[in-house]
């Protein structure tokens with residue numbers, strides 16, 4: 001028995017009460033995928049489920065994947081690998097982090113968690129990292145680590161999308177609009193695939209760039225979706241005081257913690273759109289909480305250095 005073997009996973013839908021919603025006469029519910037599992041939270045659980053099963057079925061004993069120093073995907077893969085009995089290797093962007101590894105681990109909760117979960121960390125330069133999908137680099141990794149099941153950066157592939165299709169259940173077809181944060185596009189693709197045609201899926205990219213639509217189209221033929229590109233806050237993992245204060249207030253009022261990289265930006269954007277009259281009266285909105293709360297510790301370290309208020313989670 002392991003965490004991925006149970007068919008029914010309960011993530012509850014939680015209704016949000018707020019004067020801004022009353023004013024616009026729209027309804028907002030948050031699907032608490034962040035509560036699925038303490039260490040393999042939210043969409044990373046969904047994305048790993050079929051990949052780890054496939055790795056085991058094919059007889060692999062190791063999985064290798066890529067990520068930045070604060071990556072939710074790295075933390076989740078390390079924890080999941082430990083639980084299901086697969087060795088994990090994390091190729092991490094930034095060779096400078098390896099210079100004094102003890103210091104790096106003492107200052108970085110994501111990497112120390114991954115390392116404590118048994119993940120072997122391999123630090124590479126930014127330019128090597130950029131070429132991570134090259135044949136040359138992959139064959140070097142094979143020489144170094146032996147054979148492994150390869151999970152792409154962010155964990156997005158066909159099997160990840162299949163797992164994310166399970167986020168939406170038939171009873172969620174009552175909602176008119178489904179919102180979700182977007183990184184590589186795997187999660188929203190799965191969500192789109194399991195919506196019904198009368199529903200609209202709105203994706204909130206956490207980063208700048210126009211490549212995402214093409215990525216999403218690789219995994220879905222449906223067209224009932226749109227990307228809302230106004231709420232990335234100047235880039236991936238970039239935040240400002242207004243966002244931090246919004247997340248802290250939301251936590252205090254709704255008792256729902258949001259992460260600063262993905263779900264905080266989505267809910268901020270959604271409230272802004274609601275206030276500006278984007279949705280017609282009686283629209284029922286379901287926003288997916290994709291987890292990611294492990295990243296709060298790393299963000300607070302950065303906020304402290306920059307004299308910004310901290311996240312109170």
Ligand SMILES: *Cc1c(COP(=O)(O)O)cnc(C)c1O
Nearest residue numbers: 183184185186187262290291292
């Ligand atoms: C990774 C992540 C996302 C992005 O998922 P993609 O499938 O890469 O688009 C969204 N929210 C959270 C909390 C995440 O950790």
